[in-house]
Amino acid sequence: VGTRDRRQRGRVAARVDHLVERCRQAGMNVTPQRLAIYRALLETDDHPSPEALYERVRAAMPSLSLATIYKTLEALARLGLVSELPTTGKARRYDGNVDRHHHLVCLGCNRVSDHADPALDRIPPPSRLRGFTAQHVSVHIHGLCAACAGAARPPSPPARRKSTWPGT
Amino acid sequence: VGTRDRRQRGRVAARVDHLVERCRQAGMNVTPQRLAIYRALLETDDHPSPEALYERVRAAMPSLSLATIYKTLEALARLGLVSELPTTGKARRYDGNVDRHHHLVCLGCNRVSDHADPALDRIPPPSRLRGFTAQHVSVHIHGLCAACAGAARPPSPPARRKSTWPGT
């Protein structure tokens, strides 16, 4: 077991503890479903759709229902533990990481991946926003991922996919 | 009629001419529906969902069908004349303005408005993106719009609205 895994495990555990605490504060029950769903979201780097998350968590908890995924994600988002990504296309995508917040958006396949970048973190929220109160800034970088850039141009068919997504 | 309106009309006309040209190039027919839908999108500042656009255009063209809206928006997007905004929530939102590309995202009501900001335009696309080819950068500023900031905290009910949106 490497150092990195150990660190990852600690991070997940800490966040799960935090979830427990926030649930208690909010008068919400701590259920196995909530723990499993949150943990699954923390353990992955991609940004699963509700459907994709359902498939994953269901592997370990076969009785889980899709409706619970929806309800849970909404609850977690309300607690501020999870964020719903702005996406193009029809399915929602969730991110368990509330800190890092820049994204690489591939125009070829529509996938979104996280991008940590201290330089971008330093962009100051603009003032003079006509009444809008800025809280936090996130940068979207649009372009082509390695796979799509490699593929032929005209840019590979804009990925009108069905159902579950392969990756991020 | 003010100077500003005159300018606006000129801009719309120029873009509509451009649409005609691009349609011809692409072997696509120039239909009244396409003109009306594109014009409606250019004439508004909000980012209408297909449904909202349908309501608006239908006022002048009652025979219009919602399926045509979907097909037309997809066609316009393919021509690069219109862009689909990354949104949170379930309905798509379109923007007839392909240039300006920063957004104010209200965490209270989920509305997204355009934000022109030369300072943000100057942010250089980062290099070192592990194979990702950056084409263009857009900044999302998350916070509270004037209405939601005014309303009580805990931040006004996360706006799980039905159907058509009032504004941007």
Add this chain to the structure above:
DNA sequence: GTAACTGCAAAAACTTTGCTGAGTT
């Protein structure tokens, strides 16, 4: 014990598709 929650099934909301008659070039 009580309040909150899950799973289910049905419904609602949103989007796509195939077809036919009509419009554009």
Add this chain to the structure above:
DNA sequence: AACTCAGCAAAGTTTTTGCAGTTAC
């Protein structure tokens, strides 16, 4: 005249809702 397209209706996908039994506290 050939080709493309709009409108329609039906189907497909994603999300929400109501409820009955179960679980967390």
